Amino acid sequence: MSIRTPRPNRRRRGRLLSAAAVACAAATAAAGLFALNTPEGAGTAAARPAAAQNAAAGNSAAAANAATLIWRDEFNRPAGTAPDSAKWNVEVNGDGGGNGELQYYTNRRDNLAHDGNGNMVITARKGNPGDYQCHYGRCQYTSGRMNTAGKFEHAYGRFEARIQIPTGQGIWPAFWMLGNDIGQVGWPACGEIDIMENIGSKPADVHGSLHGPGYSGGNPITGSYYHPQGWAFADTFHTFAVEWSPQSITWFVDGVAYQTFTPADTRGNPWVYDHPFFMILNVAVGGSWPGAPDAGTQFPQRMKIDYVRVYDLG
Numbered sequence: 001m002s003i004r005t006p007r008p009n010r011r012r013r014g015r016l017l018s019a020a021a022v023a024c025a026a027a028t029a030a031a032g033l034f035a036l037n038t039p040e041g042a043g044t045a046a047a048r049p050a051a052a053q054n055a056a057a058g059n060s061a062a063a064a065n066a067a068t069l070i071w072r073d074e075f076n077r078p079a080g081t082a083p084d085s086a087k088w089n090v091e092v093n094g095d096g097g098g099n100g101e102l103q104y105y106t107n108r109r110d111n112l113a114h115d116g117n118g119n120m121v122i123t124a125r126k127g128n129p130g131d132y133q134c135h136y137g138r139c140q141y142t143s144g145r146m147n148t149a150g151k152f153e154h155a156y157g158r159f160e161a162r163i164q165i166p167t168g169q170g171i172w173p174a175f176w177m178l179g180n181d182i183g184q185v186g187w188p189a190c191g192e193i194d195i196m197e198n199i200g201s202k203p204a205d206v207h208g209s210l211h212g213p214g215y216s217g218g219n220p221i222t223g224s225y226y227h228p229q230g231w232a233f234a235d236t237f238h239t240f241a242v243e244w245s246p247q248s249i250t251w252f253v254d255g256v257a258y259q260t261f262t263p264a265d266t267r268g269n270p271w272v273y274d275h276p277f278f279m280i281l282n283v284a285v286g287g288s289w290p291g292a293p294d295a296g297t298q299f300p301q302r303m304k305i306d307y308v309r310v311y312d313l314g
């Protein structure tokens with residue numbers, strides 16, 4: 001476990017989740033559990049979570065019971081199609097995510113689409129084809145953000161995605177979760193679990209964090225994992241996961257556990273991870289943490305998501 005130096009002026013993006021997504025979240029919390037009834041079928045051997053792999057190695061307490069795949073999107077739809085609306089909400093706004101981000105999140109296929117090769121692609125672009133207005137004026141960039149609020153919300157288990165992240169100064173891809181009670185208790189009381197974040201100025205680092213009451217914004221509980229070869233994580237696809245139990249959350253990159261946080265790590269503040277959360281995938285541009293793109297940032301930038309899978313760990 002490694003606690004990073006607090007980041008100054010960090011985000012409050014959780015509170016800006018679309019009101020519609022929050023409103024419907026609680027009522028349909030259980031619906032997503034039946035999402036496995038899809039043409040995508042059951043899990044494969046290649047999809048074995050690290051818990052199972054660790055069980056074979058005998059080195060994980062979490063692996064004592066078999067993992068059960070309970071939700072997935074393999075993104076196998078045809079090229080140019082939208083995210084599956086049975087699984088995902090697409091957020092549309094220029095609010096800046098509470099972090100002064102520069103993108104306008106659209107529902108255009110230019111920003112979120114299947115690629116026809118089994119991936120969802122979230123593309124950040126320079127420009128403003130829709131004359132979108134952002135919190136700072138006329139938007140300079142567009143991108144995509146999608147979440148499972150009201151469609152799949154779950155407490156505990158293994159939450160995993162296989163992603164090739166984008167790169168460049170000012171580019172901020174993330175795979176993360178928010179508590180489904182955000183509409184009732186607000187952020188950060190709802191809790192935020194950041195499974196993977198990366199900023200373009202540190203291409204070989206990915207970060208895993210918790211935001212809750214007393215440890216949020218620029219002062220999360222957080223750690224990072226350095227690419228084994230020191231390469232940019234944009235080099236190829238990597239798997240990013242958490243294994244979340246009632247008293248413990250462990251972060252993984254490519255099956256390697258690199259940090260665990262428990263209620264003993266919240267500096268005396270509440271542990272707010274005992275209720276269902278929903279997942280979010282997005283590529284932010286600019287904002288208080290990564291800073292703005294510069295002359296060296298190349299656009300468009302694409303985050304390719306091969307799959308998102310959620311397992312109960314028994």
Ligand SMILES: [Ca+2]
Pocket residue numbers: 074075076117118119305306307
């Ligand atoms: Ca896939």
